Amino acid sequence: MSYLRHSDPAIAALIEQESRRQATVLRMIPSENYASPSVMEATGSCLTNKYSEGYPHRRYYQGQEFIDGIEDIALERATALFGAEHANVQPYSGSPANMAVYLGLLKPHDRVMGMDLSAGGHLTHGAKVSFSGKFYEVRQYGLNPSTGLVDYEAARALAREFQPRLIFTGASSYPRTIDFSMFRQIADEVGAYLVADISHISGLCLSGDHPHPLPHADVVTTTTHKLLRGPRGGMILCRAELGAKIDKAVFPGLQGGPHNHVTAAIAVALGEAARPEFNEYCHQVVKNARALAQGLLDQGFKLVTGGTDNHLVLIDAAAQGLTGKGLAQALEQAGIVANANKVPFDPRTADDPSGVRLGTPALTTRGMGQAQMAQVAGFIGQVARELDDPAALARVRAQVAEFCAAFPAPGVMV
Ligand SMILES: Cc1ncc(COP(=O)(O)O)c(C=O)c1O
Structure with missing residues (x-):
């Protein structure tokens, strides 16, 4: 310094x-970690100086020959690593990534189900104090009082009664495995989108220490700075047919110019996560x-x-x-x-x-x-x-x- x-x-x-x-x-x-020196170098680089609204090879500003290359690599690594058809690496963090999913797939006041905050869910999964609880009609599922585990049967009953358009799964303080396939069944019964927010466990989903959310979830969101050991950022993965909706929601729906220094650092972190040492770490x-x-x-x-x-x-x-x-x-x-x-x-x-x-x-x-x-x-x-x-x-x-x-x-x- x-x-x-x-x-x-x-x-x-x-x-x-x-x-x-x-x-x-x-x-x-x-939810904290130590990003590698390489991730920190990318985060602290000159890329912070560049505006590049839009997506690679479709930008609203000139001078993108290197920025496009960086975002292309981040996207290639994200889709390959997670086995996803489509990725968006521009969300500024985990909450904006989730917000973009709401914006892309729902209309205001549509019905959403998410895990209650006190059961371990995240604010953006429908808590009253969050945009998600204010702009959408939300009912929340929780835990079985005798086991402390997600009460899948109660969630199923709630879904049948409430008929949500979208179900969020994933958590911020849940110490056990989440059964994404069970949530897929519940979502299918009521014709809802299933979103898996794996912010906390994304590394474990890659290493096989936790079941992978794909192919069960329609959309996967994650922060990049927790177990994944990248810079502070967010990422959305989804099926190809939802890609345009998600991309439009991130930009121009919700954000302006991507944080290119973070995109580069995400690419670096994904490169690190593709190495066998990362699985050993997880x-x-x-x-x-x-x-x-x-x-x-x-x-x-x-x-x-x-x-x-x-x-x-x-x-x-x-x-x-x-x-x-x-x-x-x-x-x-x-x-x-x-x-x-x-x-x-x-x-x-x-x-x-x-x-x-x-x-x-x-x-x-x-x-x-x-x-x-x-x-x-x-x-x-x-x-x-x-x-x-x-x-x-x-x-x-x-x-x-x-x-x-x-x-x-x-x-x-x-
Ligand atoms: C499950 C989950 N989703 C989303 C977020 C939001 O991420 P951020 O704080 O980067 O907005 C968090 C943060 O802790 C989280 O635990």
Whole structure:
């Protein structure tokens, strides 16, 4: 940052501090990761200077000979990697990708079904506070109270009664496998589009650690910055016949010029995800999540569904007389960064919920394995036991910093 340090020391200093933070804490927010130095180089490149509204070889601005090549490669890699007929790599992020699906396939006030936020769904799947709950008629499905798993039969009954035009599946805090084929059957029964939002699990769908949403879903959406380890962005994959509708919804329906620096970085991340090492990484993410879950159970924590099939675990802190926020704040003081989260059927509010959500993607990128997850669970147990003792939390913080030093964070300056 030789230029920035000189021209804007305040921002440079904050970036450096954030960099140090990312290297010295255990980053366990399941939607976060470390993008590779190559992805970061593409994101920080001169491509940010270029306007290119439209799509490759059909632009509204001149000077696209290299930009077109970049987007062509991103599209080729996206369709090949996911086995999709059509891709759009321009959505600015996951929420705009989902918004484009609504805009492309529905009319305002059409009927939509999505998973409830408190069951683990995402805001854009029909929550009242989101555009999706405001501009569409939404009914939400949830979990079976006795198992904590998606209640497919209740979802089917709701679909039959409500007759939605579109069903969203996918989640932000669901630790188990989603049965896309079951949702396909439900969508077929009522003639609805099926959209699979695999933002959290896209890497696992590629590595075979989670069933693939294709060919079941009509449309697949994903962020590119979580398990996929790319830049902050979004992507839509769909059947060829829906491609024109989706493309028109993204541009000109919703967005202006694509973020070409992000498109290039998405291409780089997809190139990385096509290598065998990426599959190994995803397998390890799941092994680590299982080891973390076991470690937490050994520490006396209660976990939603009792464990995990994917990259995340959800602690029910209320079972130990704690609040999710209280535990998340104490963890942060100890150098373990997670997020407070609702648990299924949570009597508490989203601002001050009962659970804490933890994931393994970022720690796995740093090279940690199952043995380290047992140690991390030990740190978390110590924090929960000594929550009100700042000196004890500071001691854990020092241990965490020492522990982190053995696992360098890619692309992060120390
Ligand atoms: C399932 C799911 N969909 C969509 C999004 C939205 O992505 P973004 O925050 O990039 O808009 C998220 C973000 O966490 C998510 O978990």
